[in-house]
Amino acid sequence: MEWIGLLNYAVFMAIFICIYGLLALGLNIQWGFSGLFNAGIAGFFAVGAYTSAILTTPEADGRIGGFDMPVPVGWAGAMLLAAAIAWPIGKICLRFRSDYLAIASIGVAEIIRLVIKSEDWLTNSARGVTNIPRPFGDLPYAQSQLAYLALVGGVLFVAYLLVERQIAAPWGRMMRAIRDNELAARAMGKDVPFRRLEAFVFGAALMGLGGALFAHLNRAITPEAIDPMVATFLVWIMLILGGSGNNRGAILGVAVVWVIWSFSEILTDQFPPEIAIKAKYIRIFLIGLMLQLVLRFRPEGILPEPQRGVSGKKDS
């Protein structure tokens, strides 16, 4: 009996690793390959979660909905809306240095949080959206979890292949050129703000998809489902620790950080309640410290970005 519980927990964690993996891939497009600082990951995640939830749920009192669409439509909608929100922000901010984007993305996440919390007709505010259909949700618990894991794992794998392909393509080479030497890229006639906008929108769409997968996993989404700053920051530390600019590194970082994060939660839950509350904040302090340490001692991450093209040149 014991090992079945453990196995169930491992599957549950693996599902979360896949969902965070999508967020980290999205951030890798934005930061790792294009040097864009997005501090509003949780905002795009929430947009994706709510969009898919509203599109696929049956009718409910007090909010719009009743579209009852198939789940893939919800996922596509989540990606589209997250991208549509990223577009104007990027359009305005990407002409300047990435600092401005950092501030604006914090603002976007904040506004999205406000809208979700206060627009009753849209999101049912604090009560949240419930009755979200879950693929393979009719199976018994263990099988259903496994089937969902296979599904999100498949989605992550496809996303990984597509991003890898895109990065190996001339587009990826151009993005790295813009990241490493904007002036030279501009002199070569590249439209820098527009290319950055592309990367920002692609990344945001992946984050929206991650949010949709999360909503369908839980069958419900409420404003308190995720702590915006902690979620955003976790994705950042995952990417930086794993190795920004390296997709495999990003996913490895997700696994490492998520395992540490979950186990530290299990650990602190053992404490008596008055200490457990403080321990929660100490954990947040420690991930902040972890970022500083990685930035100082291993800024390239566990799996550094491969030096593309260098070895090829030596041979010729």
Place this chain on the structure above:
Amino acid sequence: MDFMELLNFYIVPGLVLGSIYALGAVGITLVFAILRYAHLAHGDIATLGAFIAFAAVTLLGLPVYAALPVAMVVTAFAAVGIDRLFYDYLRERPRIVTVMASLGVALMVRSVVQVIWGVDAESYIRGIARPENWWGIRLKDREIVTILSMIGLVLALQLFLMKTKWGKAMRAMSDNPNLALLSGVDNGKVVFLTWLIVGGLCAASGFFLGLNTELKSMMGWQMLLPMFAAAILGGVGRIEGAVLGGLIVGVAEEVSVIFLPSEYKAATAFAILLLMLLVRPTGLLRGKVL
């Protein structure tokens, strides 16, 4: 709604809030112009300053206003310490890496506050302060002190930047770092002074926010967006611009309640920020664009 009502319930609270934003925005504009990055931990350092003042009131038994200088000095050195520990060694790397480090510092400072003082709301003074009537304008004492202190601190800073040798060095670093370094300006000392000033201003801004509302661990983070909007609205690098921007953002937030549901107060600052970046990224007073 007549004019006096507009003045008493929207403009005056707006100016008080704006003074608080202005104190923070001046610090943001200094970091942005001299060190050249967006400092995302600014709001949380303000929270730290406010709680240090709270500790001075509760533990040392100081009167409320005497706690302000204590908090400013302690926070100033805390800011210098944060720079030494977490930002200094990133100076040779792209600036955006420091922005990321500052996001981590924001989280760390906030969790320190939450561990030491908890997450419940606190206040410096118990009881309700009654506003006094000044020819029809209703003002509380603490509101007058907030506005006057902001003006005093900014004037002192402006005097320091204009008249003293190190103030001039700071302005030189802001205008042209290469030329300043060639002329023999000591970069380390400028960075030290900048953080000292910025930390002190942060504490003042947090203290006055706590004095006029209440002390909460998230209050600084929620001020971050309005403070940045104020700095960019006024023009990055312009002290008087940051003050003007802060006052405009503060009044705009309070007045927005007339037109928008009050939940969206925070959206006003964001709208101002995007609008300025769209139409006039140099700000009202022609600051710089990074």
